Amino acid sequence: MTDDKTTHFGFEQVGWDEKARRVGAVFDSVAHKYDIMNDVMSLGIHRLWKRIAIELSGVRTGQRVLDLAGGTGDLAARLARMAGPEGEVVLADINASMLQVGRARLLDQGIAGNVRFVQANAERLPFPDNHFDCITIAFGLRNVTDKDAALASMYRVLKPGGRLLILEFSKPRAPGLAPLYDFYSFKILPLMGKLIANDPASYQYLAESIRMHPDQDRLRAMLEQVGFEDCSYHNLSGGIVALHRGFKY
Amino acid sequence: MPGPAPAWVAGAVETACNTAFALDPEVRARLGALTGKVIALELLGLGLRLYLFPHAQGVQVLGHYEGEPDTELRGAPLSLLRLGLSDRPADELFAGGVELRGDTATGQAFQDILRALRIDWEELLARITGDDIAHQAGRATRAAREQAHRMGDTLALDLSEYLHEEAGVLVTRPEIESFLDAVDGLRSDADRLAARLRRLEVALAVRR
Numbered sequence: 407m408t409d410d411k412t413t414h415f416g417f418e419q420v421g422w423d424e425k426a427r428r429v430g431a432v433f434d435s436v437a438h439k440y441d442i443m444n445d446v447m448s449l450g451i452h453r454l455w456k457r458i459a460i461e462l463s464g465v466r467t468g469q470r471v472l473d474l475a476g477g478t479g480d481l482a483a484r485l486a487r488m489a490g491p492e493g494e495v496v497l498a499d500i501n502a503s504m505l506q507v508g509r510a511r512l513l514d515q516g517i518a519g520n521v522r523f524v525q526a527n528a529e530r531l532p533f534p535d536n537h538f539d540c541i542t543i544a545f546g547l548r549n550v551t552d553k554d555a556a557l558a559s560m561y562r563v564l565k566p567g568g569r570l571l572i573l574e575f576s577k578p579r580a581p582g583l584a585p586l587y588d589f590y591s592f593k594i595l596p597l598m599g600k601l602i603a604n605d606p607a608s609y610q611y612l613a614e615s616i617r618m619h620p621d622q623d624r625l626r627a628m629l630e631q632v633g634f635e636d637c638s639y640h641n642l643s644g645g646i647v648a649l650h651r652g653f654k655y
Numbered sequence: 656m657p658g659p660a661p662a663w664v665a666g667a668v669e670t671a672c673n674t675a676f677a678l679d680p681e682v683r684a685r686l687g688a689l690t691g692k693v694i695a696l697e698l699l700g701l702g703l704r705l706y707l708f709p710h711a712q713g714v715q716v717l718g719h720y721e722g723e724p725d726t727e728l729r730g731a732p733l734s735l736l737r738l739g740l741s742d743r744p745a746d747e748l749f750a751g752g753v754e755l756r757g758d759t760a761t762g763q764a765f766q767d768i769l770r771a772l773r774i775d776w777e778e779l780l781a782r783i784t785g786d787d788i789a790h791q792a793g794r795a796t797r798a799a800r801e802q803a804h805r806m807g808d809t810l811a812l813d814l815s816e817y818l819h820e821e822a823g824v825l826v827t828r829p830e831i832e833s834f835l836d837a838v839d840g841l842r843s844d845a846d847r848l849a850a851r852l853r854r855l856e857v858a859l860a861v862r863r
Binding site: 462488492 | 662663665666690691693708710711712715717718719720721722723
């Protein structure tokens, strides 16, 4: 029975169904200041992390790409230019507020025609089998309640030969980085959330959810379990963020 | 074979290009016409390879691309710069400084864009200092440029006068023309004399 199952919401244990609702509330709350906060929190480095993900996506003109949990459209904008007028990018997010911000942002940048917007749950993707050449999910997987179901769903909609890229916070590996990083995420981050977005609780959730997310090797094992092959990861900024990549053959 | 440029280099090049393109709407419109094309730039010597994706707001630059670019420009950074700036870009191509591969129409269009790029420095400055100061600075720069131009012209005239008339190091054009006429006249006279001598030699040989 799914009703009895519990999962984590940050460091709290909550009901399986409640997590989706509470994550939704967090993103409704941060949507309009999401990018400013990202810039402040990561000192602008999130742009570099996303750029590296884009370069490893291997997207070529004419391909079909799914940007899952695409939120404010950072990745989708770049992918749309790489896919070109003959290609297609689907920007999907479970959260309507984030999707609205993303759509407005892309239109303001003059990106239209080869981008579609879909409100979708990553665990049950509303697309046919073998449909996309590439799937990206940046800083979204840790907010998904049932990660295994989401990975399996991504595997299903990916074409044979296609690849999945997951950009997500991970476990710092560089020596001496972990204590500094802990201090930053639990003391400074909620404070910045309070000062900039006036929403310390949401940013505390972000910091806690990062800790609860599977580390590099566990996430790679999860990818392999649902069928992805040639799985690998790159640690970025000493492992604060990891970029996982898996292929479907 | 140059490797892919690091992500931060691609990012810096992209920001620099787009700052320049932002000031020139005409160039942006031309870039928009190249949407969907991929241009590879290989900077020899630096060992860098960049991929440019033009769009109506500027270019997206990547250091790594797995597809086949439509056009490939290879050359040393200075040669590529000359290709962009020169009024006769074909010279740079034929001189072997820059190699163009693939779809030449795209390469040509991109090169035209670089040449058409006229950065409005006044506008750029106005963003930092406000219109008044930028306008004053623009006027001062233009006045200084005109003054420099006038000074340059005057200097060239003075120098030529000094070399011809006072130092006597160089001759004037009429002098050299009359000298060359005289040389031509002398050569003709010498030829005529040689012909007359040959006739005399022939006449003497017959008489013997």
